[in-house]
Amino acid sequence: MVLSAKTGAAQAPDTASGDGVLRSGEIVAVEGWPGEWELMGPGPGPGVWTVESARLEDRVSAQAALSALQRLADAPHVRRGDLVMQSYPEQERAAVVGAVFRLGQWVAVKSYTLPDGRVWRTMDAVDRLEVVTPEQLTAAVRLEVARGTHRGRIVQAVVSSRAGQFRVVCRCAPGAGEICRDGRKVTWCPSLTSARDLWDWHVHQ
Ligand SMILES: [Zn+2]
Incomplete structure (x- = not known):
C-alpha cells in the first residue's frame, strides 16, 4: 500500500485504507527498508520525508520518498509531541510524548516537567495512554476545600x-x-454541586 499526501482530508481511519495526511511523529514502514520509522518532518525538498528509525537508541536518520511510506495496520495512536495521560480517572498529571517504538507492544517515552523545572522521563505502554489537550487540563476542576480539621x-x-x-x-x-458513601470504594459525583454535597456530608460526620 502506498500513501499519497492529501491536504484537507480527515484523519485516516484505523483501517489502513491508504489515503490520509501524514503527520510528523507517525510511525510507518518504508518500502524495502527493514524496521519501522518515525516521520520527523517533510523534506528536504518535495516528495521526501526525513525519517528516523523508531527505536529508543541508535536512531538512524534518513530521507525516504513519500511514495515508499506505508502506514502500519497497528500504528500507535500517540505520537511525538502529544500531551497524554494514563487512562485512569484518578490521574491528574499529563506528560509529553517523545520517542514511540515497539518493545513487544508499542511504548512511548514520556516527559513530565516537575514544578522545579527538572524533567522526569519515564516509559509507558501506549495502550495505557490517552491523548488530551492543554485546554482539557486547564478546564479540569481542582479545588482545595477545608472545614474545621478537614483538608481536602x-x-x-x-x-x-x-x-x-x-x-x-x-x-x-x-x-x-477518597470520601465514600454507601459503602462504595470510590464515590464519583456527576456534578460539582453533588461533589460539594458529598464534602458537606463528610465534614458533618
Ligand atoms: Zn475529612
Whole structure:
C-alpha cells in the first residue's frame, strides 16, 4: 500500500485504507527498508520525508520518498509531541510524548516537567495512554476545600470513562483519601454541586 499526501482530508481511519495526511511523529514502514520509522518532518525538498528509525537508541536518520511510506495496520495512536495521560480517572498529571517504538507492544517515552523545572522521563505502554489537550487540563476542576480539621480537594477526572466526573478526597480518609458513601470504594459525583454535597456530608460526620 502506498500513501499519497492529501491536504484537507480527515484523519485516516484505523483501517489502513491508504489515503490520509501524514503527520510528523507517525510511525510507518518504508518500502524495502527493514524496521519501522518515525516521520520527523517533510523534506528536504518535495516528495521526501526525513525519517528516523523508531527505536529508543541508535536512531538512524534518513530521507525516504513519500511514495515508499506505508502506514502500519497497528500504528500507535500517540505520537511525538502529544500531551497524554494514563487512562485512569484518578490521574491528574499529563506528560509529553517523545520517542514511540515497539518493545513487544508499542511504548512511548514520556516527559513530565516537575514544578522545579527538572524533567522526569519515564516509559509507558501506549495502550495505557490517552491523548488530551492543554485546554482539557486547564478546564479540569481542582479545588482545595477545608472545614474545621478537614483538608481536602475536589478533583475532576480528565480521562477514562469517568472524564468530567468528580471525586472528593480528604486527608482524614484512609488510603488514597477518597470520601465514600454507601459503602462504595470510590464515590464519583456527576456534578460539582453533588461533589460539594458529598464534602458537606463528610465534614458533618
Ligand atoms: Zn475529612
